[in-house]
Amino acid sequence: MKARRHTLATAIKIAVLCALPTLAVAQEATTLDTITVTGSRIKRAEMEGRVPVQTISREDIERTGLTSIGEIVQELTGSGSALNTKFNSSGNFGFSPNGDGVGAGSAQVDLRHLGPKRVLVLVDGMRWVNESSASGVGAAVDLNTIPLALVDRIEVLEDGASSLYGSDAIAGVVNIITRRNFEGGQVTLNYGQYDKGDGEITGADFAWGFNTDRSNLFLSLSYTNQDEVSSADRRISSIPIQGGSSRIPGGFFSFRDPNGVVYDLTTNAGLNNPTYTPNLPDCDSGVPRTDGFHCVDFSTEAYNYAPFNLLVTPSERTGVFGQYRFSFNEQLNFYVKALYNRRESTNQAAAEPIDLGPGAGTDYTANLLIPADHPFNPFGFALDGGPGGNLITFRRRPNEGGPRIFEQKVDTRYVAAGLEGSFGGERQFFWDVNAAWGKNEADQTNHGSYNARNIAIALGDPAVCAATPGCTPLDIFGFDTITPDMLAYISPLFRDRSEQKLTQVTANISGGLFPTWAGDVEFAAGYEYRKYEGSYNPDPQTVAGEYNGVPSLPTSGEYDVNEAYVELNVPLYAQKDGAGKIDLSLAGRYSDYSTFGGEFTPKYGLRWQVAEDLLLRATYAEGFRAPSIGELYGSQSRFDALLVDPCLVPAGAPAGSTAPIACPGVPVGARQNDPQIPVLTGGNPELQPETARSFTAGMVFSPSFAEGVSWSDRLDIEVTYYRHDVEGAIQAIDAQTQLDLCATTQDPQYCEGITRLASGEIDTFANFLINLGSIKTDGWDVDVFWTLPETSLGRFKLGWQNTFVTRYEARGAGGQLQPQGPGIVVNDTAIPEWTSNATLDWKRGNWNAAWSIRYLSEMEEACLAADPAEFCDTPTSNTLAATTYHDVQLGYDFDWLKGLQLTAGVNNLFDEDPPVCTSCSLNGYEASTYDIPGGRFFYVRANLRF
Template sequence: MRSYSTIYLSVLGAITFAPTATQAQDTTTDKSVERIEITGSRIKQTELEGRSPVQILDRDAIDRSGLSSIGDIIQNITASGSALNTKFNSSGNFGFPPDGGGVGAGATTVDLRHLGAKRVLVLVDGIRWVNESSASGVGGVVDLNTIPLAIVERIEVLEDGASSIYGSDAIAGVVNIITRRSAVGATVSTSFGQFSKGDGDTSTFELSFGGESDKHSYFMAASYNEQKSVAADTRAQSSLPVPGTGLAFGSSAIPGGRFIINDPNTGASLDLVPNAGITSPNYDPTLGDSCDRTDDFHCFTTADRFNYSSYNLLQTPNKRVSLYAQQRYEFTPDTNWYLRALYNQRSSVNQAAPEPMFIGTFSPSNYWMDNLTIAADNPYNPFGFDLVASGDDPNLILAGKRPIEGGARRFEQNVDTFYIASGIEGQLELAGNLYYWDVNAAYSTNRAKQDNFGSYNARRIATALGPLASCQADPACVPLNIFGVGSITTDMLGYIQPVVRDTSENKLSLYSANITGDIMELPAGALSFASGWEYRKYTGEYTPDALTVAGEYNGVESSPTSGSLNVNELFIELNVPLLADLPLAKQLDLSLASRYSDYSTFGSETTSKVGFRWLMQDELLFRGSWSEGFRAPNIGELFGSASGFDAVLSDPCSAPIPALAANCAALGVPASYQQPNPQISVVTGGNRELAPETSTSYNLGTVYSPEYASATAWSERLDIGISWYQHELKGAIQALDAQTQLNLCVQTLSDTFCNGIGRNQLGAIDQFNNVLTNIGSIETSGLDFDIGWLLPQTAFGQFNVRLRATLVEDYTVLDANGQRQPKTVGIEVNDTAIPEWSGNLALNWQHEAWQASWTMRYTSDLEESCGDAASFAVCRNNPSTGQNRLGSTTYHDAQVSWSTDAILSGMQLSFGVNNLFGKEPPICLSCSLNGYDPSTYDMPGSRYWYLRASFSI
């Protein structure tokens, strides 16, 4: 029989994006056998296969991925759901989410089981990491870009509920990043990669070194990572607002300006655009509402719409610099002191099209823009009469100007992460039993600032367009010309275009003490336990620019957020051996765990877990668990002040279907109303009355390692694992999906959905409140499949095959009124997807100095609603019902490596290509940007090659 330590090392060396499904072995109570702590239990144990399914991504698997971000690597596992990454060009496009966390621009997060990033707990060496801060809110999730890949020894991913072990947030699972502890000598690693189109360059440089003595060891690392941008207009799929529809879905805020007016002198209703090249147009009122015009205007058509996509980014630039140090000192043979410290600096950029100016109540956007007057004495007003946007009888229905003169909106983030942790850990023997203990303290902070270039001061726009006397009363004011392409001069921009600066910060202080060991010997083995105490304090604040707070920012409005909370926790975990050395029970253990949490914000919560581990025989292991979970509302959710975001919504009352016409009329919408702009300002905010989310999770699995496939001529080892999971979440903290709320309001006229949605006299939505609450439930279940086959060593080398696949059987979301929400299996909605099947198949080969790998990543097909694009041919599946099919997708990644000491000590050269065959992502018609879902697929035109070299000094 092989020892567990031997199994552990062999598995870590062979694994590729899959859990360790090792052959089951005899347990031992020999105290000389090293005990380890595997994520999912605080009890140190000799058994590698525990009661919960854990994937271990070791350093070899990380290197084979060709990726340079922890988040990107985890997002490739099959249990991963839709999560933020640097392919999301967030700022200026997605607005503020209702949870008060901000847009997370430049961050990369992790979602497990499609339950959302907020329901995944991220640990570093078993200790919580500080939440992200991207200067747009108080985030409630961890940005994995704050943790440099250079310091990672391995990543353990627990795919089971674990609140009783780790506390809040561990509903969907836990990601535990294990750092390198020591090294002897120095290692240098560098890499360069880019897409086959010659863009998106990524460069990395890592230097690590360390040393050991009898009592002291240390490890230090410095790293630099720079990812450059990829513009949306460099790929055909992302070059239009909606692929395959031309300019039909372009913006009505256009460079020359669009003006929907009623001429008070003639009564003519006009929808006019200045002709090309005209910045001081002449208006002829005698032409009435004719489109056969001889003045300097023409009637607005689809061809005039603005293609904002060309300004967007497919990949956002992201630069990270980090320093890390860890040292350990042995006070006595049984007591060690450790100290860890990290500094990580991230610079990132998001970009959006020039900020539109929507003036008038037909497309409400901002108080100043909705109520201004373009005065008759404004020197650039060609109409000769006041254009009044508000009041009882407005004659300016809409003015839509895209001031390209001011350039694109650029959102530049600088995020600093500081972390320091220290502790003492050791072991002691009492009454013949060995106990392991540790005492820890950690402090971490994430500070961010964001500079927004290319936005506008709405109050100053109103002054510069209004009566000339009002402008002249302000010495800085320059009258504004919005009529024609290139009409806005540098002096005009100087008055209306500020730099908007926002800041935010998250802090986490943590103290803990733990002990684990054997209590007593029972007939079937040792009764073992773990117990501990933890105290955490969270502090967060978001400070938007004073312009934003004053409501003068011509964009989303936001108010400051500030708050703190603390929690005291106690936990206990037991492992009870029930049977041993019986015909059908080589070993049967029962695990019990419970955690008490006392929060300063809502009170206390207790969660428990029961699990079993049944080693039927050496070849066959069964395991299962039932667990309670909870997630406490975070600072942004509790204390987030009212803020707005521009949601892209389709108004059902815009040229409504006959069945809805009466309801729309009852809501005060004129029969002729057509929505001019899909961007609707939605106001959200925190709720101090929120209760925790609660959950119940189930897991049942088996690992089969047949003896007939061990150490034979055709197989060195074969492991087959199957695991079933189910999560039931109640009281989910979220706002009702805005589009769903609007649809249900029109369909039902119920106050439940219509309260908070207001319309003006033109029928346009001018109020949309969408605050957080505890709504409904989420239920999901599925199966994980894992097969690992290590072939024997031959003269041609050794092959290793691993298959990991996940089947999502069910995903159901109900709101508080029992209404089913659109997110479910096989559906693409709101830039997220839940594929029924996802899988990774990897073939690895090693022979002397050479290694090679081939990996296939599979996503099954999806469906989406085409919405307003249903009449276009690009809606491929069933245009008559407005459904579009996103076909199944398989990506192929390949890598080859060569090692030698002949040139430099420990030198390794690697060359790889991800998406070897240049597979394009399926077109997504409902996605907000770039015509595809960046949380599910590689970006268009994304054959990516890279070179990496490492050596020792």
């Protein structure tokens, strides 16, 4: 990519009006503390009013009753769909196209619905290492690698910030500020569970610190254990809303007999030794068979895989963190910090299918030959899956092997050290030099999957099997036919591993340059070096092409970047009485990547304090995101997408139906027997960086008539408009959109990579990453913070936060409109038009309480239910009704030692079920947006200071 080189002076293109306030604290327009906040590198500047920053305090965190940073930030009104422990992401949920694997057990953050990979996560202003899922090399941070016990507050910048922080900060920045200056000890014990008696959470945090005149030390130890919730234990998730699978326990056999007659058979219920009688009438005759088989009817016999999944995945997390700070003198400080975190998590899916014949996942299973003399072949003739063979397809769900279980162990290590200082006389300058190293490595053990090579040997020539150590001839014809000896040969363990490392060095300086009549011109400047290294190493059996499940190959790569930035705060106007003030901010960063070259990103902001109680501000920023290691070098993988093939007759349609679209090479009347279509994904070394433009404009109004009066101590009203435009977004075209365009246009740009079997069903579907056309989104944040005067009833505080998404439009490289949009659910992601959180806090003496309301507006989706009459409004669409959750909490502070606080609460007090989602991959609801079905959650917490 050719580097873009221009200067700040030539890049000022817009007239700015106003900007958004800091949500968290509702920083008033009249009192802006002189501290560094997320969104600026300048120290001791009035920057809090310049950019949209939310601050989630320790008190806010404890009010939620949640135990994960990811769960907390996912409840922000500006948050979008992201992985969490409610995603049972291994198994059929499959691989994303981003080269990051399945992200099993992780928790991520999405801002403005632009995706987790476009959010930069910092800890104390330094980047955190991206996740390794054990199945890929991710482009986002797993927030479950950062223990909640070490958090003092979380600052969330909802604005483009590439000029200040570099790549990935397109949608915003999450900066986790650790606890320091902590005196004494604290023990926190947590317990909670759902009212169904499952999903138990236990946790214990220990914090201790001391301070002297010249040093301070903080240590924390945390433990959290989240038990599973089975999909079988909730009504919505216990049934396959999209219809069951064609991989059934009795097997589905489609073949041509020696007379050339095609049969689509399955085993009669319960038989483990079926008999086959040749030359009986074919299935189209309607004459029942009289042997051990019958003609399959998927409208009644499809397999219910749903009960074997998980609604909440179990997760056990242990973290140790410490930091020490020492002051040599008033001008020089030293710090060092270190963290170790272990996450052990589990995902589960139904028994792994065994597919044989054309379209099977490996050469071993696609081209196998089951000879006539195989001891368990009931047909009396060979079944040949090779070219020109008589085996059309074979599908079997071997329940004897149990469900697939994916166990992850994820270790995160982090070390950082630095020097901070100042110099100068009347005009002070502040500097810091920092170095940090982080490593995230994951191992995954897969139980219940199969070795395709061993399957082929065990179903092949009996003499070859007899000569192969450990081989036992395999019986897959019938129910419960696979013995433990057979399983021992075809079902070994599979172990995958991945890791990521981040090394970074930064140097920064800030201070006042010179005075003007309106105030000091202030600046910040710095240099940053980062090196990224990542690798994914699947099991050797997988590398050899023997894995019966999702194929994948090793991935490895690295790149580094050198960056320099400068930021200026220029006062333009100031009234003598301080009531009015206008400041201009300018920032720019040049980044030189070893993978694609250089990039310059500017940012401009205007802050206008119109009066003591009114602040207007705006920002305009250009940004970019470099492709990650997984996106560049990720190997080919596969996921099973829920797709409607317009070239095939829908499952369950009456006999004689035709497909919606007649497609070349698809036989008339061919049916789609399974809603899950395997889609191949993978990285693309030709990818270029994404570029972005962001704009925010808004106001904060803190009316003086509402300050210190009988009905109000303080009132803050904040309104913000935001807009993000991303060009060349790294993304795969929506698979359903690609399939529909291929069917309707037969254009090679859409059909290339889609191949079909002789039966008409899709054999391969290539859906690799590209630089997609664009993503454009805009909307409004409207927030109200009101503190009432203290009375005999206590003190009340009200916070009401709202996000309105007015546009979300994604287009492919050829201009194809993607299906995402405001008020729409698609591909396990939801974009509500209106999200609202309201919290009423109360405190009286030692008592405190909170009542929170979370609201999500109604949304629409395409109806993919097998029975539209039961689950959908129309045969083609479904409305997800507006949903409101109520959370309550009550606490009491005891005057014992330094304080004992007991707290009890209920989340989802009125047991609101999520609306049914017929297009979502698993469990019948959208897991990144809604609470789980049957989700009234009770918790208690004890917090002792000493």
